[in-house]
Amino acid sequence: MTHAWFPGCRIPYHLPDYGRESLAVLEVLGIAPALLEFPCCGYPLRHQSLSASVLSAARGLAVAARAGCGVLTPCKCCFGHLRFAQAALAARPELRAAVDAALAPEGLSYDPDTPVTHLLTVLARDPGLAAIRAAVVRPLSGLRVAAHYGCHALRPSDVTRFDDPRSPTIFEDLLTALGATPVSWSLRLECCGQPLAGKNDRLASALAHSKYVSAMEARARVMATACTYCQMQLGRTGLACETPPAWAREPVRASPLPAPPLPVAAVSRLAGAAMGLWPLEEDMRPASPGR
Amino acid sequence: MSLFAVILWVCGAACLGGTLWRLSRWLSPDRSLAVPGLPPSRALVSLIRSLSLRDARRAVPRLLFTLVRDILLQGHLARKGSLWRWIMHFCLFAGFSGLLFFHALEDLVSRPLFPGYEPTLDPWQFLRDLFGVLVALGLGIALVRRLVLRDMRRTTRIEDLFALGLIGLMVGSGFILEASKMVSPAVFNRMAVDYLPAPDETDMAALRAFWTNQRGMVFPETTRDTAGPSAGLIEKGRDLSEASCAPCHSPPRSAFVSAPLSRILAPSSAGRDAFVWWTHVLSCLFALAWLPFGKLFHILSTPVGILLQSLDPGLEALRPRPQTPVKRAVGLDACTNCGVCSSHCSVLPAFLALRTPDILPSKKLLSMRRLAGKGGKITPAALAAFSRGGFVCTECMRCTVLCPSRINLQDLWLVAKREAARLGYPELYVRLRSLGPEVWKRLAGENRRPARTLARSPSLLDNPETFAACVQCSVCTSVCPLFRLPDVPAVDLDVSPHQIMNLARMGLADMALPANFLWNCVTCYACQEHCPRGIRVADVLYELRNLAHSRVEAADAAGLLDDAGAAWGRP
Numbered sequence: 001m002t003h004a005w006f007p008g009c010r011i012p013y014h015l016p017d018y019g020r021e022s023l024a025v026l027e028v029l030g031i032a033p034a035l036l037e038f039p040c041c042g043y044p045l046r047h048q049s050l051s052a053s054v055l056s057a058a059r060g061l062a063v064a065a066r067a068g069c070g071v072l073t074p075c076k077c078c079f080g081h082l083r084f085a086q087a088a089l090a091a092r093p094e095l096r097a098a099v100d101a102a103l104a105p106e107g108l109s110y111d112p113d114t115p116v117t118h119l120l121t122v123l124a125r126d127p128g129l130a131a132i133r134a135a136v137v138r139p140l141s142g143l144r145v146a147a148h149y150g151c152h153a154l155r156p157s158d159v160t161r162f163d164d165p166r167s168p169t170i171f172e173d174l175l176t177a178l179g180a181t182p183v184s185w186s187l188r189l190e191c192c193g194q195p196l197a198g199k200n201d202r203l204a205s206a207l208a209h210s211k212y213v214s215a216m217e218a219r220a221r222v223m224a225t226a227c228t229y230c231q232m233q234l235g236r237t238g239l240a241c242e243t244p245p246a247w248a249r250e251p252v253r254a255s256p257l258p259a260p261p262l263p264v265a266a267v268s269r270l271a272g273a274a275m276g277l278w279p280l281e282e283d284m285r286p287a288s289p290g291r
Numbered sequence: 292m293s294l295f296a297v298i299l300w301v302c303g304a305a306c307l308g309g310t311l312w313r314l315s316r317w318l319s320p321d322r323s324l325a326v327p328g329l330p331p332s333r334a335l336v337s338l339i340r341s342l343s344l345r346d347a348r349r350a351v352p353r354l355l356f357t358l359v360r361d362i363l364l365q366g367h368l369a370r371k372g373s374l375w376r377w378i379m380h381f382c383l384f385a386g387f388s389g390l391l392f393f394h395a396l397e398d399l400v401s402r403p404l405f406p407g408y409e410p411t412l413d414p415w416q417f418l419r420d421l422f423g424v425l426v427a428l429g430l431g432i433a434l435v436r437r438l439v440l441r442d443m444r445r446t447t448r449i450e451d452l453f454a455l456g457l458i459g460l461m462v463g464s465g466f467i468l469e470a471s472k473m474v475s476p477a478v479f480n481r482m483a484v485d486y487l488p489a490p491d492e493t494d495m496a497a498l499r500a501f502w503t504n505q506r507g508m509v510f511p512e513t514t515r516d517t518a519g520p521s522a523g524l525i526e527k528g529r530d531l532s533e534a535s536c537a538p539c540h541s542p543p544r545s546a547f548v549s550a551p552l553s554r555i556l557a558p559s560s561a562g563r564d565a566f567v568w569w570t571h572v573l574s575c576l577f578a579l580a581w582l583p584f585g586k587l588f589h590i591l592s593t594p595v596g597i598l599l600q601s602l603d604p605g606l607e608a609l610r611p612r613p614q615t616p617v618k619r620a621v622g623l624d625a626c627t628n629c630g631v632c633s634s635h636c637s638v639l640p641a642f643l644a645l646r647t648p649d650i651l652p653s654k655k656l657l658s659m660r661r662l663a664g665k666g667g668k669i670t671p672a673a674l675a676a677f678s679r680g681g682f683v684c685t686e687c688m689r690c691t692v693l694c695p696s697r698i699n700l701q702d703l704w705l706v707a708k709r710e711a712a713r714l715g716y717p718e719l720y721v722r723l724r725s726l727g728p729e730v731w732k733r734l735a736g737e738n739r740r741p742a743r744t745l746a747r748s749p750s751l752l753d754n755p756e757t758f759a760a761c762v763q764c765s766v767c768t769s770v771c772p773l774f775r776l777p778d779v780p781a782v783d784l785d786v787s788p789h790q791i792m793n794l795a796r797m798g799l800a801d802m803a804l805p806a807n808f809l810w811n812c813v814t815c816y817a818c819q820e821h822c823p824r825g826i827r828v829a830d831v832l833y834e835l836r837n838l839a840h841s842r843v844e845a846a847d848a849a850g851l852l853d854d855a856g857a858a859w860g861r862p
Contacts, residue, residue: 009637009685009686009687010685010686010687012687012688012689012692013686013687013688013701014686037635037689038637039636039637039638039639039640040637040638040640040641040685040687042640042641044683044685045638045641045683046814046833047720047833047836047837047840048645048719048720048836048837048840049644049645049837049840049841050833050834050837051644052640052641052644052645055640055643055644056638056640056641056644059640092749094749095749102640102643102644105441106441151813151814151815151816151817152814152816154816154820155815155816155817155819155820155829156816156819156820156827156829156830157820165820189817190772190815190817191772191813191815191817193813195813195814196811196813198721199720199721199724199810200783200810200811202780202783203773203776203779203783203811206776206778206779207772207773207776207813210776
């Protein structure tokens with residue numbers, strides 16, 4: 001089944017590089033997902049209203065099903081919530097009935113069998129690592145990478161069915177295929193803190209900080225993410241559009257988060273660099289052995 | 292001064308004054324959600340600085356290009372909207388402009404520009420009907436779209452239909468007015484007296500015969516006359532008409548709508564003719580006076596907005612930069628409520644499920660516009676309404692990419708959210724997490740729902756099975772990432788997950804709602820994954836937050852929290 005690209009809401013404005021680079025890497029592997037117009041996956045609404053968030057997810061899945069596609073997303077929160085919605089709709093007939101009633105006037109129908117796939121799965125499992133190895137032209141030899149897994153793809157594992165929730169390997173497998181050296185670090189499965197950003201900045205930044213420290217203790221040169229929200233939280237990509245220009249005379253809002261003490265790259269950046277699509281930034285290159 | 296002239300001057304003054312008032316609001320933006328207050332001089336300086344006019348060699352061609360492509364040809368509607376949208380609006384735009392310049396403003400445009408212009412000569416007589424038909428066509432498409440298409444119906448306001456109705460009245464009464472003049476004996480007689488050299492009764496009869504037979508004129512007396520006029524009389528009438536009428540009158544048939552209409556309307560009556568004339572004149576003058584105060588203002592504001600934005604390459608590159616206050620104010624006014632943003636909105640399903648009006652971008656923008664002119668008197672109710680819908684936005688930028696009026700919506704949403712939070716109306720989550728135990732107790736009392744009454748409720752909280760296996764082993768707490776962080780203030784971890792499970796299983800879910808931990812949970816699902824008894828810990832925490840939202844939504848709907856609403860939002 002063909003994939004439909006489900007970038008998630010935060011890509012176009014907040015993290016356009018991740019979306020663009022992911023599509024470029026997929027293209028190298030011969031995967032060209034269909035570009036459809038999707039609604040929000042519903043994840044941000046889950047606190048407020050389960051039914052609203054499930055309706056949003058079901059609508060997205062129905063849009064993909066109408067085009068005969070499965071959903072492919074680079075965001076673990078989108079992935080996790082779409083899977084969560086599928087499980088909720090399977091378990092709760094009253095939710096399913098409400099969703100069907102809401103989608104019918106739009107000429108859409110929810111298909112429980114619409115595949116939901118995360119970018120990592122497509123890179124490391126679908127074409128197989130052999131395809132990745134074949135595409136690598138500049139292996140990331142000697143680059144010690146801390147793979148940050150993120151929460152919502154892994155857990156709850158009976159719903160997401162992503163990888164072994166206690167000792168996943170999918171990210172490390174991919175990094176090894178790219179020629180990098182994944183490091184073993186204690187907090188690799190822990191939360192990045194993004195869900196509390198803007199809600200409890202002190203805790204959000206403490207969580208991020210603990211992850212940086214753990215990765216650096218394992219002597220990682222780079223931390224790698226595979227989720228829009230994790231990358232936004234840990235990578236702190238400064239948005240030019242959010243820095244008030246000189247004429248605005250608005251106070252510059254200092255970010256509550258600490259500046260990342262080590263570079264944080266989305267998986268697509270590393271994969272594309274290994275495939276020769278773009279050079280890696282200076283601060284992400286392996287430390288030269290002489291130093 | 293005639294009554295007409297008085298009304299004309301009053302309406303013209305209203306239009307001019309209103310337009311100046313709107314323009315002054317662009318230059319002196321009031322403090323509002325989207326437009327921080329600035330003195331006019333600073334606002335203007337910041338606008339000029341942001342335009343990067345220094346590079347005039349690039350700015351001027353870009354302005355001209357935008358003027359031709361997006362304003363004269365309305366290309367933005369085809370590129371960002373749809374072909375039907377373009378056809379609809381181009382018909383309205385072209386027809387309306389034609390009628391405005393060559394009919395309404397004929398003394399200022401047509402007469403000076405075209406020597407020998409007479410409104411009853413071709414091509415003007417033909418063009419006037421053509422322009423009218425274009426407007427009517429666009430109007431019909433617009434009405435069908437607004438009333439039939441589901442996406443359009445969702446965002447259509449009374450004002451949109453009123454504007455369409457007003458245009459319909461202007462054009463419809465125009466056609467009827469022209470038709471009734473064609474068959475008006477009073478007009479015929481006045482013209483004959485004025486232009487026929489010394490007419491006698493035979494001349495008049497001949498002219499009447501010619502116009503009745505050849506030009507579709509209808510006289511009350513000729514309709515009674517059963518025997519037709521003689522050919523000689525008609526020939527004499529033709530000669531008279533050629534000499535005296537033809538220089539100013541083309542045959543009426545070129546007015547391809549009014550001429551057939553005139554035969555339906557005949558015979559004319561003086562009272563009806565006056566009524567039609569006043570209807571046409573008053574509807575047009577009302578539109579003129581209403582222009583700055585309603586939807587029709589987009590005739591000015593949208594082109595200004597498009598031209599201003601055309602100087603900003605950031606929007607084309609899909610990386611909107613922050614806007615100057617003037618551009619924000621123009622942007623607020625440039626919205627035509629076309630509904631493109633709302634029909635493509637990422638959180639449209641949230642609107643369909645929650646029915647919070649200000650979720651949809653077009654409605655949110657109109658709310659912000661209403662808040663813009665209040666001179667700092669933004670009411671708590673309006674702010675609360677904005678906050679409730681506005682914070683559902685996920686900032687996906689699709690509306691900004693698709694907006695046919697090229698409003699930098701992304702910038703407006705970001706700045707309005709920041710401003711609403713600053714004024715004490717942050718997102719609902721932040722407001723909820725700061726509500727104290729006494730409030731939750733009151734809300735639970737208002738909404739007395741004893742636990743475990745709904746035997747077959749799908750809710751986890753209502754179902755004793757959810758917690759039956761819990762042995763309070765506290766594994767959930769020990770794997771929680773917050774509990775292993777160093778230096779977390781005790782207040783943030785007031786209650787632990789296993790304690791919340793215990794509260795919930797005792798039917799005391801409402802007591803868990805004020806717990807700081809409930810709102811600090813990062814929903815990482817480590818607890819649920821590691822629970823040796825298979826309790827859905829994180830799902831229960833989510834459900835508790837849902838419960839808190841529904842409690843507050845019910846209280847807000849009942850007006851219980853309005854008085855203290857603003858204070859509660861503050862941390």
